[in-house]
Amino acid sequence: METNIFDKFVSQKTLFKNKEHLRHNFRPQRLPHREEEIEKISYNLWEALKGHIPSNMTLYGVTGAGKTAVTDYVCHHLRAKGETMGRQVESIMVNCRQIDTQYRVLSHIGNSLLEDFEQDEIPFTGWPTDRVFNELIRRMDRRGGVFVIVLDEIDHLVRKAGDDLLYNLTNMNSSLKTARACVIGISNDLKFTDFLDPRVRSRLGQLDVLFRPYDAEQLQDILRQRAQEGLDAEAIGPGVIELCAALAAQEHGDARCALDLLRISAEKAEQAGDDAVNQNHVRIAQSQIESDQMTPVIATLPSQQKLVLASILLNEQNGLRNVQTGQVYDIYRQACQHIRQNPLTQRRISGLISNLDMLGLVTARTVSKGRYGRSKEINSCIPANVDVRTIMSTAEEEMHVVFNANYHHQTSL
DNA sequence: TGTCCACTGGAAGGGAGGGCTT
DNA sequence: AAGCCCTCCCTTCCAGTGGACA
Numbered sequence A: 001m002e003t004n005i006f007d008k009f010v011s012q013k014t015l016f017k018n019k020e021h022l023r024h025n026f027r028p029q030r031l032p033h034r035e036e037e038i039e040k041i042s043y044n045l046w047e048a049l050k051g052h053i054p055s056n057m058t059l060y061g062v063t064g065a066g067k068t069a070v071t072d073y074v075c076h077h078l079r080a081k082g083e084t085m086g087r088q089v090e091s092i093m094v095n096c097r098q099i100d101t102q103y104r105v106l107s108h109i110g111n112s113l114l115e116d117f118e119q120d121e122i123p124f125t126g127w128p129t130d131r132v133f134n135e136l137i138r139r140m141d142r143r144g145g146v147f148v149i150v151l152d153e154i155d156h157l158v159r160k161a162g163d164d165l166l167y168n169l170t171n172m173n174s175s176l177k178t179a180r181a182c183v184i185g186i187s188n189d190l191k192f193t194d195f196l197d198p199r200v201r202s203r204l205g206q207l208d209v210l211f212r213p214y215d216a217e218q219l220q221d222i223l224r225q226r227a228q229e230g231l232d233a234e235a236i237g238p239g240v241i242e243l244c245a246a247l248a249a250q251e252h253g254d255a256r257c258a259l260d261l262l263r264i265s266a267e268k269a270e271q272a273g274d275d276a277v278n279q280n281h282v283r284i285a286q287s288q289i290e291s292d293q294m295t296p297v298i299a300t301l302p303s304q305q306k307l308v309l310a311s312i313l314l315n316e317q318n319g320l321r322n323v324q325t326g327q328v329y330d331i332y333r334q335a336c337q338h339i340r341q342n343p344l345t346q347r348r349i350s351g352l353i354s355n356l357d358m359l360g361l362v363t364a365r366t367v368s369k370g371r372y373g374r375s376k377e378i379n380s381c382i383p384a385n386v387d388v389r390t391i392m393s394t395a396e397e398e399m400h401v402v403f404n405a406n407y408h409h410q411t412s413l
Numbered sequence B: 001t002g003t004c005c006a007c008t009g010g011a012a013g014g015g016a017g018g019g020c021t022t
Numbered sequence C: 001a002a003g004c005c006c007t008c009c010c011t012t013c014c015a016g017t018g019g020a021c022a
Helices: A007-011 A035-049 A067-085 A102-112 A129-143 A154-161 A164-170 A198-204 A216-230 A240-250 A255-271 A279-299 A303-317 A325-338 A346-358 A388-395 A398-404
Strands: A057-060 A089-095 A145-152 A179-187 A207-210 A362-368 A374-380
Touching: A035 A057, A035 A067, A035 A145, A035 A179, A035 A207, A057 A067, A067 A089, A067 A145, A067 A179, A089 A102, A102 A129, A102 A164, A129 A179, A145 A154, A154 A164, A154 A179, A164 A179, A164 A198, A216 A240, A216 A255, A240 A255, A240 A279, A255 A279, A279 A388, A303 A325, A303 A346, A303 A374, A303 A388, A303 A398, A325 A346, A325 A374, A325 A398, A346 A362, A346 A374, A388 A398
Parallel strands: A057 A179, A057 A207, A089 A145, A145 A179
Antiparallel strands: A362 A374
């Protein structure tokens, strides 16, 4: 009989009861250690169920502090209650990291309000922005009720596109006839309101909620709860929860990271055919997460960014640490010569380096060397188990050439 | 104390590429 | 087809800067 490659998995013992429960975007029955925040937010949104306009809110806290989870949780309950009470309440979540211009946010919200009988999506480009805005108002009014617009990672949007959008959204109620709207901004950055127009700042910051990072013990509680729901009772070895929590607590108390760690550790244990997760699996999982996060980021970098990253790595290969922008630019220009490309300006490269810094692939610290000028000190933060050459070379043929050539710094005397 | 280095980072604007309206 | 609009990528220009050095 023909054997199927999946047969061995069918017979394999699984450690999971329900893997979904171990994902960070899963909405659990309860969110431990966030009772206060839930209370504050839901108390405000209660207004929506009474048909009034809730205050706009801004939620602050580091990544993985539960801001998005809490908001999602409260909005879910809000909609459910609205249904039973016969109140039209709608919540729309926009992730401003992916959807990061005024036009795109407005069209995204507008298109999420599309009725089944309509076909006319707002196009992803082409319309003047105010037309998109008017169309959005029209659709909201047609539906009526209260809309809760959640802008996740709002700081990212403001830094990139300014505060025009927030001005318009927080001012929406003056254009709406039958519908009402309130805005919840979620930010990783406490100081992002510094960039805002004072009017927008006061309208958006009617109610601030601060999310403190979870400490190791709180993370343990979260993990225990999820593990209970998601994993077999005997599947967790001694010290595993504690280790996951401790490692995530080092990452500024990131619950998302803790959950990923636990889930992937369990996957590792399962793959190895072990009966329970042990601390070793957690270590393996941790290093895998690191490289898994980086690989697609590097692979999808635009080619110029790849060249810049390669230039930094080549510098490090030659034993240089804390390289300056000028040095990177030197190598970059030579690399461009090798592959017969026109080099970009140093200003642009400086910007691209800052970009790589934001992506977490390098660290770029601006330092002053006194007489010897002011520049960035650049180091890569790509762990050793990530094979950058292969990742880049498979995506970009020229990268072979770049990595295999010899480059020298112009010594300026 | 002032100078000066090697940049940084903001601003403005060009041009290409997508799309819409008339 | 012409005239718009939006976005992205890039260049050019330039004021600003932290701190070593004379």
